[in-house]
Amino acid sequence: MAAKEHVPDQEELALLQRTPAVIAPGHTFESVTDSISSIVLTKRTTIGWFFGFALAFAFLMVLNMTIGKLLMEGIGIWGNNVPVGWAFDIINFVWWIGIGHAGTLISAILLLFRQQWRTSINRFAEAMTLFAVACAAMFPLLHTGRPWLAIYWLFPYPNSMGLWPQFRSPLIWDVFAVSTYGTVSALFWFTGLVPDMATLRDRAQSKAARVIFGMLSLGWRGSARHWQRYEMAYLLLAGISTPLVLSVHSVVSFDFAVSVLPGWHATIFPPYFVAGAIYSGFAMVMTLAIPLRKFYGLEDFITMRHIHNMTKVMLATGMIVAYGYANEAFFAWFSANPYEGYMMMNRMTGPYAVFYWSLIAINAVMIQLFWFRSVRDNIPLLFVLSLLVNVGMWLERFIIIVTSLHRDFLPSSWDMYYPTRWDFAMFTGTIGLFFSLFFLFVRFLPAIAIFEMRTIVPEAKVKAHHG
Amino acid sequence: MAEFDNATALVEATTRARLDGYRNMDAYTPIPIHELDEALGLRRTRLPRLVLLGGILGGLGGFSLEYWASTIAYPMNIGGRPLNSWPQFIPVTFETTVLGAALTCFVGMWALNKLPQPYHPVFNVPAFDRASRDRFFLCIEATDPRFDAHSTRAFLEGLHPLGVSDVAP
Numbered sequence: 001m002a003a004k005e006h007v008p009d010q011e012e013l014a015l016l017q018r019t020p021a022v023i024a025p026g027h028t029f030e031s032v033t034d035s036i037s038s039i040v041l042t043k044r045t046t047i048g049w050f051f052g053f054a055l056a057f058a059f060l061m062v063l064n065m066t067i068g069k070l071l072m073e074g075i076g077i078w079g080n081n082v083p084v085g086w087a088f089d090i091i092n093f094v095w096w097i098g099i100g101h102a103g104t105l106i107s108a109i110l111l112l113f114r115q116q117w118r119t120s121i122n123r124f125a126e127a128m129t130l131f132a133v134a135c136a137a138m139f140p141l142l143h144t145g146r147p148w149l150a151i152y153w154l155f156p157y158p159n160s161m162g163l164w165p166q167f168r169s170p171l172i173w174d175v176f177a178v179s180t181y182g183t184v185s186a187l188f189w190f191t192g193l194v195p196d197m198a199t200l201r202d203r204a205q206s207k208a209a210r211v212i213f214g215m216l217s218l219g220w221r222g223s224a225r226h227w228q229r230y231e232m233a234y235l236l237l238a239g240i241s242t243p244l245v246l247s248v249h250s251v252v253s254f255d256f257a258v259s260v261l262p263g264w265h266a267t268i269f270p271p272y273f274v275a276g277a278i279y280s281g282f283a284m285v286m287t288l289a290i291p292l293r294k295f296y297g298l299e300d301f302i303t304m305r306h307i308h309n310m311t312k313v314m315l316a317t318g319m320i321v322a323y324g325y326a327n328e329a330f331f332a333w334f335s336a337n338p339y340e341g342y343m344m345m346n347r348m349t350g351p352y353a354v355f356y357w358s359l360i361a362i363n364a365v366m367i368q369l370f371w372f373r374s375v376r377d378n379i380p381l382l383f384v385l386s387l388l389v390n391v392g393m394w395l396e397r398f399i400i401i402v403t404s405l406h407r408d409f410l411p412s413s414w415d416m417y418y419p420t421r422w423d424f425a426m427f428t429g430t431i432g433l434f435f436s437l438f439f440l441f442v443r444f445l446p447a448i449a450i451f452e453m454r455t456i457v458p459e460a461k462v463k464a465h466h467g
Numbered sequence: 468m469a470e471f472d473n474a475t476a477l478v479e480a481t482t483r484a485r486l487d488g489y490r491n492m493d494a495y496t497p498i499p500i501h502e503l504d505e506a507l508g509l510r511r512t513r514l515p516r517l518v519l520l521g522g523i524l525g526g527l528g529g530f531s532l533e534y535w536a537s538t539i540a541y542p543m544n545i546g547g548r549p550l551n552s553w554p555q556f557i558p559v560t561f562e563t564t565v566l567g568a569a570l571t572c573f574v575g576m577w578a579l580n581k582l583p584q585p586y587h588p589v590f591n592v593p594a595f596d597r598a599s600r601d602r603f604f605l606c607i608e609a610t611d612p613r614f615d616a617h618s619t620r621a622f623l624e625g626l627h628p629l630g631v632s633d634v635a636p
Contacts (some may be wrong), residue, residue: 029497029601114474156532164536165541173558176529180562184569191573195599199497202596218583221590224596226580227499233576236518237569244565251558454498462502463475 018140024300053439059432066425077422084417089143098134102281103129120301135430170254177251196453262343263404272324279317283389315370320365362392468606469628476601480626481506491611495604525567
């Protein structure tokens with residue numbers, strides 16, 4: 001063990017002053033534990049929470065109503081038509097799955113890279129992943145119209161018809177990728193929660209809370225032997241999740257790239273989709289983190305350092321996405337393929353051009369603001385920008401899906417696509433589901449990983465001892 | 468069982484106990500402390516090997532399922548293309564590999580730790596509820612050959628803990 005303390009020089013001190021810490025100074029084991037667990041254990045629920053939850057719950061009821069209507073009447077209530085058979089379903093599916101990716105990136109990839117700043121945002125980002133995957137999965141399932149009959153298309157099980165799924169189809173790859181992703185994210189999330197459940201069990205005042213958290217903690221007692229295997233398992237799960245998260249959006253992009261449609265059949269798709277996923281996911285983490293730290297007074301734990309770093313990740317991945325747009329345009333011209341060329345002309349000047357230029361304005365032009373420190377310091381502005389990024393990424397999927405489908409090779413089969421009110425009801429309904437789950441999560445589970453926060457306070461270090 | 472208020476004191480006490488010949492002991496801490504692995508003489512866990520095995524089985528299982536379903540159970544001749552179109556089976560094989568590894572990791576870790584275990588004698592110590600907050604405990608078990616209720620207590624008290632308590636079974 002190195003006993004020598006590192007003495008920072010002038011340059012490093014200046015850098016330290018410019019870079020805010022990952023946790024505000026002066027925190028100890030007690031203060032970290034108590035301030036995070038008190039959010040869950042308090043008996044008082046704020047009016048703001050009730051207001052927010054009620055709003056989200058109202059939209060969740062819209063979702064229920066839409067599903068009821070859908071199951072009674074069929075998917076004809078949506079605006080999908082013959083050339084545009086995949087419309088809001090796949091747009092929203094890709095959008096939600098993409099949002100989920102930031103959670104896994106933060107919890108797994110940044111763990112492998114030993115990025116300490118991930119510690120205070122990983123828990124709620126993972127929760128965000130789970131809820132986003134739940135919202136995403138709903139679209140393809142309900143798009144089948146009769147989900148209870150759809151199981152034999154999706155899952156390989158011996159059914160009475162002797163049928164097996166078509167394993168050569170990217171849609172089946174999607175089923176495996178998304179269900180694996182959902183399962184592994186849930187395991188990872190629960191594993192991370194167990195030591196915190198033990199903390200809540202020991203801190204809870206009421207009998208009911210002690211029993212519930214006691215069961216969820218699986219009898220965790222912080223034994224050194226347990227910690228050793230626990231840490232190994234956590235690291236392994238992170239190592240497993242890293243290729244998984246990259247594969248999931250690659251597989252999602254295969255839904256498009258494996259087809260022969262102009263605008264879809266492109267090798268840039270997998271990396272471009274993965275970057276877009278992380279970009280939109282970080283925007284959603286930002287959208288959630290800014291109100292969370294404000295209303296629960298978590299500025300000590302989610303510091304300006306986190307906000308800065310998230311902005312920088314958005315800038316970097318956003319630039320990759322912008323490169324993807326440039327690449328699409330370049331290849332439409334360079335391939336000299338009339339269908340590819342027309343697809344691009346149609347995107348830029350056709351009936352949906354306004355959406356195309358909006359997404360360029362957001363994802364390629366607006367994000368250049370993130371270069372400026374003054375923008376990265378301006379929290380209300382960042383909140384607005386992160387919402388706009390979510391809009392921009394939704395528009396990107398809309399453009400990719402609708403413009404390629406609505407005018408393909410044969411002009412006789414061209415048509416326009418207009419979403420109906422039920423399309424919007426379903427979409428806003430899943431947003432309601434997402435936020436309802438998130439409000440419940442923030443109220444009943446620790447939104448920040450308590451034991452991991454304890455590891456980054458200064459007293460967690462074992463000082464060199466003389467044996 | 469002795470209680471300490473920081474990690475350094477606990478690691479030092481554990482090392483002393485080990486040097487003194489105690490083997491059946493465990494430390495309880497609010498955070499993972501890597502130095503304890505050495506101080507307690509813990510061996511490396513076999514979890515990584517289990518996870519590798521789980522991943523391999525998952526991958527083999529996924530690929531065999533695809534092979535069997537596409538060539539034996541439900542062969543479809545589409546323009547004379549090969550039934551065993553293995554490159555197209557890779558994405559699902561990859562996902563089942565990941566799934567197998569992750570499930571093994573999750574189940575294996577809890578099983579090796581013998582959790583869930585709702586009751587454990589250490590919970591009988593009133594101060595122990597701070598093991599999940601800010602206190603560090605070293606517990607020498609009565610099964611240790613060197614254990615003796617009096618001398619062990621005296622030994623633990625010699626390590627300058629915050630307190631020493633007996634753990635009721």
